[in-house]
Amino acid sequence: MNSSGLVSAAVIPAPGIAPEVRQYGIPKLSTGECLVSIIASEVCGTDVHLFHGRLAGVPYPLIPGHVSVGRVEQTGGQLFYVDGTPVSTGELVTFLDVYGTCGKCMYCSVWKASTRCPKRKVYGITVGAEEPPGLSGGWAEYILLRRGTMLLQLPADVSPASWIGAGCGLPTAVHAIELAQIKLGDRVLVQGSGPVGLNAALLALLSGAGWVGIIGSPRSRLEVAGRFGTDLALDIASTSSEYRLSAVRQATGGYGPDIVIEASGNPAAVPEGCELVRDNGRYVIVGQYTNNGDIAINPHLHINRKHLTIHGCWGSDFSHVYRAMEVLARFNRVHNWESFITKRYSLQHAAQALDDVEHQRVVKAVITPQGE
Amino acid sequence: MNSSGLVSAAVIPAPGIAPEVRQYGIPKLSTGECLVSIIASEVCGTDVHLFHGRLAGVPYPLIPGHVSVGRVEQTGGQLFYVDGTPVSTGELVTFLDVYGTCGKCMYCSVWKASTRCPKRKVYGITVGAEEPPGLSGGWAEYILLRRGTMLLQLPADVSPASWIGAGCGLPTAVHAIELAQIKLGDRVLVQGSGPVGLNAALLALLSGAGWVGIIGSPRSRLEVAGRFGTDLALDIASTSSEYRLSAVRQATGGYGPDIVIEASGNPAAVPEGCELVRDNGRYVIVGQYTNNGDIAINPHLHINRKHLTIHGCWGSDFSHVYRAMEVLARFNRVHNWESFITKRYSLQHAAQALDDVEHQRVVKAVITPQGE
Amino acid sequence: MNSSGLVSAAVIPAPGIAPEVRQYGIPKLSTGECLVSIIASEVCGTDVHLFHGRLAGVPYPLIPGHVSVGRVEQTGGQLFYVDGTPVSTGELVTFLDVYGTCGKCMYCSVWKASTRCPKRKVYGITVGAEEPPGLSGGWAEYILLRRGTMLLQLPADVSPASWIGAGCGLPTAVHAIELAQIKLGDRVLVQGSGPVGLNAALLALLSGAGWVGIIGSPRSRLEVAGRFGTDLALDIASTSSEYRLSAVRQATGGYGPDIVIEASGNPAAVPEGCELVRDNGRYVIVGQYTNNGDIAINPHLHINRKHLTIHGCWGSDFSHVYRAMEVLARFNRVHNWESFITKRYSLQHAAQALDDVEHQRVVKAVITPQGE
Amino acid sequence: MNSSGLVSAAVIPAPGIAPEVRQYGIPKLSTGECLVSIIASEVCGTDVHLFHGRLAGVPYPLIPGHVSVGRVEQTGGQLFYVDGTPVSTGELVTFLDVYGTCGKCMYCSVWKASTRCPKRKVYGITVGAEEPPGLSGGWAEYILLRRGTMLLQLPADVSPASWIGAGCGLPTAVHAIELAQIKLGDRVLVQGSGPVGLNAALLALLSGAGWVGIIGSPRSRLEVAGRFGTDLALDIASTSSEYRLSAVRQATGGYGPDIVIEASGNPAAVPEGCELVRDNGRYVIVGQYTNNGDIAINPHLHINRKHLTIHGCWGSDFSHVYRAMEVLARFNRVHNWESFITKRYSLQHAAQALDDVEHQRVVKAVITPQGE
DSSP states (O other): OOTTSEEEEEEBOSTTSOOEEEEEEOOOOOTTOEEEEEEEEEEOHHHHHHHHTOSTTOOSSBOOOSSEEEEEEEESSOOBOTTSOBOOTTOEEEEOSEEOOOSSSIIIIISOOGGGOTTOEETTTTSOTTSTTOOOSSSBSEEEEOTTOOEEEOOTTOOHHHHHHHTTHHHHHHHHHHHHTOOTTOEEEEEOOSHHHHHHHHHHHHTTOSEEEEEESOHHHHHHHHHHTOSEEEETTSOOHHHHHHHHHHHTTTSOOSEEEEOSOOTTHHHHHHHHSOTTOEEEEOOOOSOOOOEEEOIIIIIITTTOEEEEOOOOOHHHHHHHHHHHHHHTTTSOGGGGEEEEEOGGGHHHHHHHHHTTSOSEEEEOTTOO | OOTTSEEEEEEBOSTTSOOEEEEEEOOOOOTTOEEEEEEEEEEOHHHHHHHHTOSTTOOSSBOOOSSEEEEEEEESSOOBOTTSOBOOTTOEEEEOSEEOOOSSSIIIIISOOGGGOTTOEETTTTSOTTSTTOOOSSSBSEEEEOTTOOEEEOOTTOOHHHHHHHTTHHHHHHHHHHHHTOOTTOEEEEEOOSHHHHHHHHHHHHTTOSEEEEEESOHHHHHHHHHHTOSEEEETTSOOHHHHHHHHHHHTTTTOOSEEEEOSOOTTHHHHHHHHSOTTOEEEEOOOOSOOOOEEEOIIIIIITTTOEEEEOOOOOHHHHHHHHHHHHHHTTTSOGGGGEEEEEOGGGHHHHHHHHHTTSOSEEEEOTTOO | OOTTSEEEEEEBOSTTSOOEEEEEEOOOOOTTOEEEEEEEEEEOHHHHHHHHTOSTTOOSSBOOOSSEEEEEEEESSOOBOTTSOBOOTTOEEEEOSEEOOOSSSIIIIISOOGGGOTTOEETTTTSOTTSTTOOOSSSBSEEEEOTTOOEEEOOTTOOHHHHHHHTTHHHHHHHHHHHHTOOTTOEEEEEOOSHHHHHHHHHHHHTTOSEEEEEESOHHHHHHHHHHTOSEEEETTSOOHHHHHHHHHHHTTTSOOSEEEEOSOOTTHHHHHHHHSOTTOEEEEOOOOSOOOOEEEOIIIIIITTTOEEEEOOOOOHHHHHHHHHHHHHHTTTSOGGGGEEEEEOGGGHHHHHHHHHTTSOSEEEEOTTOO | OOTTSEEEEEEBOSTTSOOEEEEEEOOOOOTTOEEEEEEEEEEOHHHHHHHHTOSTTOOSSBOOOSSEEEEEEEESSOOBOTTSOBOOTTOEEEEOSEEOOOSSSIIIIISOOGGGOTTOEETTTTSOTTSTTOOOSSSBSEEEEOTTOOEEEOOTTOOHHHHHHHTTHHHHHHHHHHHHTOOTTOEEEEEOOSHHHHHHHHHHHHTTOSEEEEEESOHHHHHHHHHHTOSEEEETTSOOHHHHHHHHHHHTTTSOOSEEEEOSOOTTHHHHHHHHSOTTOEEEEOOOOSOOOOEEEOIIIIIITTTOEEEEOOOOOHHHHHHHHHHHHHHTTTSOGGGGEEEEEOGGGHHHHHHHHHTTSOSEEEEOTTOO
16 A cells, blocks of 8 residues: 555456556445455466456456455454454455355255355456455455455464465365365376366375376476375376376376376366276366367267266365365475465566466466565 | 077177077086076167177177076076075076176275176177077077076066066166266256166156156157156257257256256267256266267366266166166056067067167067067 | 234243234334245144243244245345245245354355354244344244245245145255165165154155155054055054064065164164164164253164264255255145145144144144134 | 194184184195285284174184285185286285175175175184184184185285284274265364274374374373374373363364264263264264173264264275275385384284283284294
8 A cells, every 4th residue: 555545456457468557545344344455466377367368257457366365454343254253453364265155046055066156256357356346356455355255364384475375276176186085095196287286186195195196297397296295297298198198007007097187277188087097987177267179088988988977176165265274284384385486476567477377487476465 | 498409599690790590509507507598688779789790899699688587497506696585496587687797806896896897797798609608698598697697586566578678778777877866856857768768767757856858769769758757858850959958948947957867879969968967967978888989078168167077877786786676666567667668579580679779660679589 | 914013923932831822013124034924834843842942042932933834925125036036025935944044154164064053043943032023933924034034936836735734844854865865776764753754754755765664653644654655654652662673674675774764853763773774774863853861872783883874964954945845846746745734723723733733633733824 | 834734823712711822734725715824913902802702603712813914825726916916925915804705695786885794704703713724813824815815915115014013903994084084174083092093093194184183092002193193182091071072172173073983992982972073073983893882872962963974884895905005005104004013922922912902001912923
């Protein structure tokens, strides 16, 4: 906030136009709202899609930033955390990026699939910068959280950098792992080595998998996976699908993994995943967050005769964010999620951050609106 | 059995060659074997595939007939039914068409997916007519059941014609319905109106579904579904996919069915099923029993964003046959499965039976080796 | 509503004091509220407990009546049904008796067990008659539904009498059946023949069970079960536990049922249920809604060695009410739920209704505040 | 084997009579049998029960020892491991202690609960020393494995001492953890600190639990748990149930653990576990392997209102042994299971071993028939 009481934010004016810094006033808080001063906000692959206008229904101009951490600056009345303890000014918090889930529609109340609620909105993605009360994304000095947003306090041993290093990839991977239903000793293969893929591989290891492999690129990311303890890493850029099938089979007793988790976003990964997984295995598809076109599969060979179970995995709810924090609190000493952060950027350098993410120069880029 | 002690059987000599009647001797039974005189044996779509040589690993010459009913003629020592009661000569029985499941491999003992056991063999499909001890299919006066084959006695109120009218479609549908996990009031759509599709629709109704629709052809089969009580029947031959999507949506509150069961065998049904089912729904693919080629799907729209669960469903085990019999015993008074049988054929007319099935002139064709 | 604009309601002044008719004014509706003129409201076993003061945390004076049906009289602004269609004055509706579920606590948001949300309140049970805005139970000419209450419109073919005949027993049984996970052909035994038990037995039949038995009393209720099609009915008053064990075993192939559902409320039913169910079966305990004391079980014989799964089943959420309506809409022609209603009572005769329910003179008693 | 070709074995002659060393001849192997020279065999709590005659249906005289490791000495024909590789003389193996599971009864083939198969027999427990072909337990220089016994080869990095240190407690705990369905971040409490309890606590940690507590005794065993990384250890000998309830609640945000695993064998643990677990939690009862009498529970407070799920857990099948080996192969470097072994005993000192186990002087006692 500058001397004139204005807040700086990085804004994508329209699809394809680079983010620029704009100034906004801070509105008076209504009951249930919460103003958070942002310490760090993630730059993820979705932000690259937002920049290129690849997602439907996004209102521009847009302040990106859906996973953020900061300090409670002010609240509209007394707010509470999930366990009923009161929220105080100055506390370090993060929050579920989704709000507005209605609790009343068929998805929320009958089908228990709140991630498909048509009323849900996502900070930094489906709320425009000019939609009142404003300050709707994390790439800004402040974010204004709407009534009903689920806040989560950072435990003493989880730093803001750890949480942002984990990013939205961690709760997304928590959701994918929930669907994967790993049993002790299962063999798990992850396709894709971006933040979701790396987190999924790590969480598979922490869930008692007996073997974990990963297919991805570039080599630097595969090396991160290796440091966690993955048993096999295959560079997609330098191997053929035949080679990968053969290498994975050999590493899994000739059968293929019990579970494959697709986190690459490449449609071609889907038939390959169907081939890789063992008969009667489980395939979780979590990476196809944008429409990259059709792909051919063979329903007989890939699904029916294989007796395969496939789970599409979309979005996260608060349970995934909560569990992500529990994981971080317990395992962050061993597996340092902060180390995922390759580079920090000021609001002014948001365009550079997007470019570095798009071209995979970084594992994780972070916007730090108040400086590092 | 004729006066010279020989048994007549309908045999497919080689792929593409029409079945002909051949004579075989009856071997002396070893311990655990069982000789059953066949009253009726089913002609199913798989038999058409066998005739055309569309299945891999099938040994010709072949006596087809994997679901059969008959009388116990002789046993090699004392045999027992699943509940421990002894098997007696003259009892009316059917049997699981699969034998040889090893109980010792990874699929059987660790993964609990015995339908993928590499040792399992199927009467009438993967056992050749000349493989000792012979008499390996149901299109014959006698079948010789190998040691370990699971026998099931017909209850007093289930006639051989009812069991064969239900055919392999009923246990297959029991398996599909198990994976469908229907809850009371769920809306269920079945793609395909062959024996598996019709049985799946009927079982959905009997499982407490709130709405059941079917897409198929020809009209005569859809009328059978209508008599069960299906709420919507769409003729695939005279409707466009757009029309079907619209009609199904309209009938399901605009959302699409909670569950779709694919039982058509047409690869094009798969992306259509993905479109039809509601978000976060369940899609059971049970119809793709032969390789009819690839099909394009969109992993983003059809699986990931849709938060869809897909179950490939392959084969049956004894539990499905056992439950099929329980269903028949309870509901056969209300829904007469014998009425599925359109026509009966002697062994000499097996070729005609195949032709009638292939061209959908019948709902269910049955071979009756001892005459009707 | 009488000429002076006052609403009559049957009120339990305090534990043990018989209900009396009192008059209340109608408050001005706030946004989200809904005034419903009551056609019929259920008298259930819980109301007897409320009369005797057996439930903790109940605020007296109390207007009982948690399942009710009526017409929308007035709304505070535009309200919507679960499928997004608008609510109009004059429509026939029922509603989930629970409101105030917070969506924000650990139970609601992380553990997905909203029936344990500490904020949830139940009309006619945990909201006192004098708690503003008043009119908090169904035994009254009008009920005032708080903001967020889930309304459900009655389909054309479901009469108010059918819905009340089903009563809270139907959604409760829907929940129990959901936990029971019945497979086609399963054998299901229900302990208890009150409204929950009868509905559970009927829903088991509609879910494709192969055999359904019931243990209960009095004989009149068991006869109702028999009319549905239950296969065995044992009168608890005239049989010993040894006899029941023997009779149930004999009827289930010597094994015991696959699934037992406890709906009697008698603690002694629990060890008996553990004995009755087959090894590795499933036991759903839904009947123990009040504290009737301790009971001895043998953890080795009843649970551990038996490899038993036990599900406690508490409360219902909107999904169960929604599915109950779907069941009614589909099957009410066949199984007439209205026939559960033995007798109708005016508000003035509420005490008599409680007495008749307590002494099992009726299957289902109904309060009709506007006359029959 | 001594010079006269006889095999020494420790034998319990009859209930209550101390084990003594007897000599047996080695029979000629039939097809499918396997002779294994025993390196080490476990002494577990069940053996103490066998000594005191507390288990029904046990044939004496008995050679105890149900979990053992040794070298393949000779086979009756070619045998194979689960993955199809051939068994060779000299290989280090262990085996599922259960054989004879029929694959044909209702439990095996319809209900998929092979641990309840009435035909299954357990080496060292339900096969008497004088039942041909003899050598039926692990407390002997040799064990003769019956046809169909599932062999498992020890991987290079799993020593016989590690496998025996893990003992039957590890596969038993694998089974319990399978039923516990731990999600990332879940809080898990284990009741009992014997081998099953310690392994369950360790496996909960390896499955991604966010918090693991244990209640048990003596202090030495709780210290073992602490070295694994459990978050709370309560000594049952020096705490009241009120204190434990309070301490566990405090450590779990006031709610109680998501999951409780009973592994103590004390009936009083069952109502306490019901109290300790949070509402709508999961309770796995795996410790009640002998009948220690009845216990009072309150079905309303403990099960129904609590919306609790309880899983009785009986026995293990090969999948649990296989997964136990996978766990050991992966995590034995980190958590040294060999360290569970407190003391080794020759066959001559088997009585002392039983006494030390009964009086909890050891965590794990091991019989080493060939010397240490």
